[in-house]
Amino acid sequence: MMTSEKITKRLLFAASLIIVFVTAGIIFSLVGGAIPVFSEFGISFIFSSDWNPSEGKEEYGALPFIAGTIITSVLALVICLPLAFSTSLFIGEYFHDKKVAKIIGTLVDLLAGVPSIVYGLWGFYVLRPFIVDLGLSSQGFGIFTSGLILAIMIIPYATSITAEIIALTPNDLKEAAYSLGATRFEVVLYVIIPSARSGIVASFILAFGRALGETMAITMLIGNTNKIPNGLFDTGNTMASVIANQFGEADGLKLSALIAIGLLLFVITGIINGAGKLIIKKLSK
Amino acid sequence: MMKLNLALNHKVGVEKNPRKVKNNIFTTLVIFFSVVTISPIILIISKLIIKGAKQINLSFFTETAPDTFVAMTAISNGEVIPGGILNGITGTLFMVIMAALIAIPIGILIGLYLYENPNKIYANIVRDIADILQGVPSIVLGLIAYIWIVKGLTNGYSALAGSISLSIMMLPLILRSTEETLKMIPISLKEAAIALGVPYHKVIFKVMIPTGFSGLSSGVLLAISRVIGETAPLMLTALGSSVVNYHLDKPTSAVPLLIWEFYNDPNMVNLIWSSSLFLLGFILTLNLLSKHIASKRKAN
Numbered sequence: 001m002m003t004s005e006k007i008t009k010r011l012l013f014a015a016s017l018i019i020v021f022v023t024a025g026i027i028f029s030l031v032g033g034a035i036p037v038f039s040e041f042g043i044s045f046i047f048s049s050d051w052n053p054s055e056g057k058e059e060y061g062a063l064p065f066i067a068g069t070i071i072t073s074v075l076a077l078v079i080c081l082p083l084a085f086s087t088s089l090f091i092g093e094y095f096h097d098k099k100v101a102k103i104i105g106t107l108v109d110l111l112a113g114v115p116s117i118v119y120g121l122w123g124f125y126v127l128r129p130f131i132v133d134l135g136l137s138s139q140g141f142g143i144f145t146s147g148l149i150l151a152i153m154i155i156p157y158a159t160s161i162t163a164e165i166i167a168l169t170p171n172d173l174k175e176a177a178y179s180l181g182a183t184r185f186e187v188v189l190y191v192i193i194p195s196a197r198s199g200i201v202a203s204f205i206l207a208f209g210r211a212l213g214e215t216m217a218i219t220m221l222i223g224n225t226n227k228i229p230n231g232l233f234d235t236g237n238t239m240a241s242v243i244a245n246q247f248g249e250a251d252g253l254k255l256s257a258l259i260a261i262g263l264l265l266f267v268i269t270g271i272i273n274g275a276g277k278l279i280i281k282k283l284s285k
Numbered sequence: 286m287m288k289l290n291l292a293l294n295h296k297v298g299v300e301k302n303p304r305k306v307k308n309n310i311f312t313t314l315v316i317f318f319s320v321v322t323i324s325p326i327i328l329i330i331s332k333l334i335i336k337g338a339k340q341i342n343l344s345f346f347t348e349t350a351p352d353t354f355v356a357m358t359a360i361s362n363g364e365v366i367p368g369g370i371l372n373g374i375t376g377t378l379f380m381v382i383m384a385a386l387i388a389i390p391i392g393i394l395i396g397l398y399l400y401e402n403p404n405k406i407y408a409n410i411v412r413d414i415a416d417i418l419q420g421v422p423s424i425v426l427g428l429i430a431y432i433w434i435v436k437g438l439t440n441g442y443s444a445l446a447g448s449i450s451l452s453i454m455m456l457p458l459i460l461r462s463t464e465e466t467l468k469m470i471p472i473s474l475k476e477a478a479i480a481l482g483v484p485y486h487k488v489i490f491k492v493m494i495p496t497g498f499s500g501l502s503s504g505v506l507l508a509i510s511r512v513i514g515e516t517a518p519l520m521l522t523a524l525g526s527s528v529v530n531y532h533l534d535k536p537t538s539a540v541p542l543l544i545w546e547f548y549n550d551p552n553m554v555n556l557i558w559s560s561s562l563f564l565l566g567f568i569l570t571l572n573l574l575s576k577h578i579a580s581k582r583k584a585n
Contacts, residue, residue, distance in 0.1 A: 003485075004484040004485050004486045004487075005484070005485035005486070007486065008485050008486040008489055009401075009485075011394065012394055012395075012397050012398035012401060013398060015390075015391055015394030015395045015397075015398060016394075016395045016398045016399075016407075016408075016411050018391055018395070019391075019395055019411060019414055019415060019418065019456060019457075019460070020410075020411065020414060022418070022453060022456075023414050023417060023418055025429075025433075026418075026421070026425075026426075026429050026453075029429055029432045029433065030425070030428070030429070033428075033432055082318055083318050083321060083322045084322070085318075086314060086315045086316075086317075086318030086319050086322070087318065087319045087322040087323075089315050090315055090316065090319040094312070094315055094316075104319055104322075104323055106576075107323040107326050107327070108322060108323060108326075109572070109576075110326050110569060110572070111325065111326050113510060113514075113565075113568045113569055113572045114326070114329060114514075114565060114568075115513075115514025115515070115516065115541060115564060115565070115568065116514070116515075116516060116517070117514065117516045117541050117544050117545060117548075117561075118329065118333070118514070118544075118561045118564065118565055119329075120548075121544070121548065121557055121561055122325075122328075122329050122332060124548075125332075126328065126332060152325045155322055159322070183304050183305060183307070183308035184308055184311075184312065185304075185307055185308040185311040185312070186304070186308070188311070209420055212422070213420075213421070213422020213423070213424065213425070214422075215422065215423065215424045215516075215517035216516045216517055216545075219517075220548070240422055240424045240517070243424050243428065243521075244424060244517050244520060244521075247520070247521055258428070259428055259432070262424070262425045262428045265422055265424075265425055266421060266422075266425050269420050269421065269422055270417055270420065270421075272420075273416065273417065273419075273420035274416075274417070277413075277416050
């Protein structure tokens with residue numbers, strides 16, 4: 001007869017198998033669904049920028065969407081960087097443990113709770129007209145608007161880890177610098193940034209990973225054109241947004257193309273997140 | 286203070302110290318950028334309250350969404366668009382509760398497994414897999430639930446497919462928060478139970494889980510608040526419905542899906558604000574509740 005200890009241990013182990021099988025199943029199904037399009041177009045599916053779903057002349061390439069995803073996400077990262085870094089310093093150093101830092105921290109955390117579709121609405125009705133008013137673009141749709149809203153969306157992810165790591169900077173290092181007459185700016189530059197460097201890099205990598213997969217807000221703001229964007233204020237499409245807005249009428253080869261884009265997105269976000277987690281893991285050792 | 290410094294510098298006849306100037310500029314920038322960072326959340330919430338609050342009334346919670354013709358007629362007669370978002374609210378609750386019923390037990394059991402086997406190579410692999418799963422974009426999980434459930438099981442868009450995609454999103458969040466919670470429980474508690482001869486399953490289910498209950502529920506609430514506003518995966522799985530549906534194998538509406546429909550329909554576009562306000566209010570409440578439980582726990 002099995003003891004209760006054995007049964008319980010087996011139950012826990014069996015549960016852990018579920019997540020392994022689910023993840024294996026995800027990879028298996030994505031690869032399986034992508035096979036038709038890859039056997040039709042080969043590896044050139046990744047490097048082609050043709051997208052023509054009309055029957056008989058079907059032609060699919062993922063390059064415009066890969067380009068759109070990377071450009072919007074990099075732009076988001078660039079915009080997010082000074083904002084998230086300053087806010088992290090505000091919370092983790094300048095006003096550390098003060099009430100105002102707690103309030104700012106809570107407000108930043110709330111940003112993470114706003115659903116993507118609400119960001120999309122706000123971007124469409126507030127941000128887009130603002131960009132039109134500035135004369136940056138006639139319709140307000142496109143790469144820049146999408147990158148801007150993405151930047152706001154990823155700020156909480158970059159800020160929460162960075163602020164924590166900045167707050168962990170050893171006090172004796174900071175005090176040593178102050179005692180030598182360093183200003184606060186110099187302490188940030190020569191003590192805090194070097195000691196928190198890899199953690200900061202990791203948190204921005206993870207935030208970048210978030211940006212890659214965002215769907216609804218981008219779908220509502222990027223303009224949804226299946227071409228490689230021609231500048232910051234041009235329209236385009238990302239991998240996630242093309243899946244969302246082409247999925248409705250998709251079957252056959254087109255569905256396979258969308259699943260293949262999903263697979264590429266899975267691989268890219270996996271690599272980026274893996275890199276971020278690896279750095280954090282090395283840090284905690 | 287600034288004035289005093291300047292006066293002092295002037296008096297002594299020292300030129301303004303460039304290092305101090307740099308420091309002041311940097312401090313100003315840090316504060317300025319922090320204010321810029323928090324302004325979107327304030328702007329978003331106030332926009333939703335200003336445009337949406339007056340549209341929320343009793344029928345908002347008790348009636349289903351109007352169709353586009355009813356909305357058009359109401360607009361052309363200069364009346365308020367009738368109806369509410371009942372089909373969305375019930376659909377969201379139905380699918381999220383289903384997803385939670387799937388993800389909570391599995392997530393907690395895996396969290397227990399990781400806690401019990403902290404250093405096994407296999408446990409580390411499971412942790413890495415959970416990290417990978419947590420990073421998968423929600424739209425990809427929508428595709429997966431479409432392939433598995435819509436195509437493979439229910440033969441059409443269904444609430445079950447929506448629940449499955451949401452439950453896969455929740456699973457890694459719950460198992461990591463479970464492991465973190467259990468790690469914070471003093472080991473002596475577990476040892477005392479074992480020393481008293483309590484059977485292993487009772488140590489786990491009658492000692493560890495009840496002790497960690499507030500931590501576990503805070504993690505679960507956070508996981509729910511993360512998936513409740515998801516739109517993209519539901520577009521590929523639950524699709525949407527104009528009626529209240531509690532059948533697992535039928536298309537089902539959800540609040541975010543309704544917002545998407547309203548946004549795309551010129552006759553109903555006015556309804557987006559109240560629905561968004563409701564959704565955001567619900568999520569932020571769950572969020573703050575979860576934080577409150579977690580901070581109370583820390584204080585103990």
